[in-house]
Amino acid sequence: MGDGGKRKLRAKLLARLINGKIKLSVDYSVGEIMKDLELELGITLLYMQALKAREYVRVLVMGRPMDQYKILSWMCAVIVRGNADLRAYVELDGCRFKRMFVAYGACLNGFILGSKKMVFVDGTHLSGPYEGTLLAALALGANNHIFELAYAVEGGNK
Amino acid sequence: MQLRGGTNEDWLWFLTQLHECLGGMEPVVMSDRGNGLLTGVLAVFGKENHAYCVRHVMENFLEQAVKLGI
DSSP: OHHHHHHHHHHHHHHHHHHHHHHHOTTOOHHHHHHHHHHHHOOOOOHHHHHHHHHHHHHHHHOOHHHHHHTHHHHHHHHHHHOTTOEEEEEEETTEEEEEEEEOHHHHHHHHHHSOSEEEEEEEEOOSTTOOEEEEEEEEOTTSOEEEEEEEEEOOOO | OOOOTTHHHHHHHHHHHHHHHTTTOOOEEEEOOOHHHHHHHHHHTOGGGEEEOHHHHHHHHHHHHHHHTO
8 A cells, every 4th residue: 555655646746747748738648758757857767657647647637538428418419509410419328428429510411412422431449448439431522532421439348 | 350249239320320411312331341330231221332442351351361371
């Protein structure tokens, strides 16, 4: 327990050091954290230490990932209100996130009016604390550019 | 691509939603011949509207071929 407490303290201290930088750029990588701290303060960190500090600050800056799932329904309702043809909804399984679907009206209209009549679908696994799958449908525009149609996110098993 | 169990239903759901959004249009669906996609596209868009991605098919074929030691 004592050791765990020490580690947590260190993560907190480190978090204070890198707090400002993460606020500036969310993608501040673990490697950069290690390099910057070594150059500026002469502290050599293990990868895991830097990673833990970064996760700690991310929670401080952006809130817990869990809480971000909570505002999904609200976000869907808001974007639907602002865009007439948009379809976006979240399905819940009890209180748990099950899946969500988003298709922008402009993309759908563009596809119906002026794209090649082909849809490309594929899925990919998501990383991060809750995992899950991202399903996407794309089309090719009139000048062979990628034209996004719709995407869905399936909740993972966690 | 190997997806976890239960994804057949997820694909079916996604494709049904997509089909609804397109309002009666029947586009050709390109896919990588994944398990869920094969059954899903067959059910929603029909077999005649399903095309396979050559690149994916080739990759899967080579993978299987290597496994079998050909």
